[in-house]
Amino acid sequence: xxxxxxxxxxxxxxxxxxxxxxxxxxxxxxxxxxxxxxxxxxxxxxxxxxxxxxxxxxxxxxxxxxxxxxxxxxxxxxxxxxxxxxxxxxxxxxxxxxxxxxxxxxxxxxxxxxxxxxxxxxxxxxxxxxxxxxxxxxxxxxxxxxxxxxxxxxxxxxxxxxxxxxxxxxxxxxxxxxxxxxxxxxxxxxxxxxxxxxxx
Amino acid sequence: xxxxxxxxxxxxxxxxxxxxxxxxxxxxxxxxxxxxxxxxxxxxxxxxxxxxxxxxxxxxxxxxxxxxxxxxxxxxxxxxxxxxxxxxxxxxxxxxxxxxxxxxxxxxxxxxxxxxxxxxxxxxxxxxxxxxxxxxxxxxxxxxxxxxxxxxxxxxxxxxxxxxxxxxxxxxxxxxxxxxxxxxxxxxxxxxxxxxxxxx
Numbered sequence: 001x002x003x004x005x006x007x008x009x010x011x012x013x014x015x016x017x018x019x020x021x022x023x024x025x026x027x028x029x030x031x032x033x034x035x036x037x038x039x040x041x042x043x044x045x046x047x048x049x050x051x052x053x054x055x056x057x058x059x060x061x062x063x064x065x066x067x068x069x070x071x072x073x074x075x076x077x078x079x080x081x082x083x084x085x086x087x088x089x090x091x092x093x094x095x096x097x098x099x100x101x102x103x104x105x106x107x108x109x110x111x112x113x114x115x116x117x118x119x120x121x122x123x124x125x126x127x128x129x130x131x132x133x134x135x136x137x138x139x140x141x142x143x144x145x146x147x148x149x150x151x152x153x154x155x156x157x158x159x160x161x162x163x164x165x166x167x168x169x170x171x172x173x174x175x176x177x178x179x180x181x182x183x184x185x186x187x188x189x190x191x192x193x194x195x196x197x198x199x200x
Numbered sequence: 201x202x203x204x205x206x207x208x209x210x211x212x213x214x215x216x217x218x219x220x221x222x223x224x225x226x227x228x229x230x231x232x233x234x235x236x237x238x239x240x241x242x243x244x245x246x247x248x249x250x251x252x253x254x255x256x257x258x259x260x261x262x263x264x265x266x267x268x269x270x271x272x273x274x275x276x277x278x279x280x281x282x283x284x285x286x287x288x289x290x291x292x293x294x295x296x297x298x299x300x301x302x303x304x305x306x307x308x309x310x311x312x313x314x315x316x317x318x319x320x321x322x323x324x325x326x327x328x329x330x331x332x333x334x335x336x337x338x339x340x341x342x343x344x345x346x347x348x349x350x351x352x353x354x355x356x357x358x359x360x361x362x363x364x365x366x367x368x369x370x371x372x373x374x375x376x377x378x379x380x381x382x383x384x385x386x387x388x389x390x391x392x393x394x395x396x397x398x399x400x
Contacts, residue, residue, distance in 0.1 A: 012252040049246040052212040
């Protein structure tokens with residue numbers, strides 16, 4: 001992008017372009033937008049990046065992201081600490097929290113097994129999950145990985161590790177999404193919905 | 201967004217959400233992405249914001265953005281300094297530069313007249329354009345504002361100021377875009393294309 005008239009502007013646009021889903025044009029638009037911000041807002045933005053980067057780490061219980069020693073869910077004594085919902089990503093925790101129905105705790109794997117991409121069990125926080133289960137009373141582990149091959153593989157792997165320990169392992173139900181249209185449901189989803197049918 | 205587990209993360213997502221065209225979900229995705237960056241890349245990103253903000257200002261000739269005293273176009277003695285292309289925005293300079301055909305210099309207005317939004321001639325760099333024309337030999341001013349009501353109004357206003365000074369004022373041709381489809385051209389564009397037809 002030699003057509004930028006100023007190197008710092010080109011650099012800023014380049015930074016935006018490195019973000020996922022942001023193309024050349026959008027990066028350019030964002031860079032100009034940041035330039036036009038009042039200085040104090042630019043300072044805020046710039047500092048938010050470093051402050052998030054420097055203060056956030058894994059919760060020592062569930063490996064979710066937190067800026068404290070333990071995350072707010074693990075810290076909360078009114079949550080049911082004997083039920084663990086295993087998810088791939090911190091965003092999945094947010095998704096489950098939004099249902100406002102789940103009262104257990106979480107375990108964040110930070111990914112799913114994907115041998116082709118060199119992600120095995122060691123790259124995930126499975127070790128930490130096992131340690132946690134051995135150190136505290138856990139009744140049920142709910143597998144809530146993504147309904148993808150990687151997510152499935154991960155769930156299977158973990159459930160094989162946990163069952164010998166006498167722990168109840170469940171997984172989220174598959175089925176047609178609420179508000180969805182049968183016509184647009186793919187075959188696999190529909191098949192799973194059929195298999196999982198319940199009496200009315 | 202109380203479902204964020206860590207305040208610095210929520211703050212970073214909020215910063216992204218303030219950018220134009222970035223919604224809640226994308227902001228969240230970007231914030232997590234920044235968290236996962238190696239620290240030195242986060243530093244780079246954070247610094248790029250402040251460095252662009254602090255080092256970039258208007259070129260003292262053409263009001264384009266630059267980190268030097270004059271922008272690279274104005275600095276270039278091989279460009280034709282007697283032809284000025286007047287544009288609304290620094291990005292428009294980049295667009296014209298990409299044609300690799302224009303050899304004159306620019307003048308960036310930083311907006312267009314829009315009385316409804318309180319933008320009059322004083323908010324634009326029209327004063328600077330006039331001063332420039334009075335202080336140096338200018339043969340032609342090419343109006344390249346956007347083909348909108350605001351852009352048109354601005355062009356008209358400026359051309360009325362310049363004509364008494366004996367300066368040739370031209371404007372970009374209107375017409376159907378190359379590679380476009382007649383069927384999808386709007387009536388006004390088609391009318392302008394007809395009016396501007398040339399012999400083959």
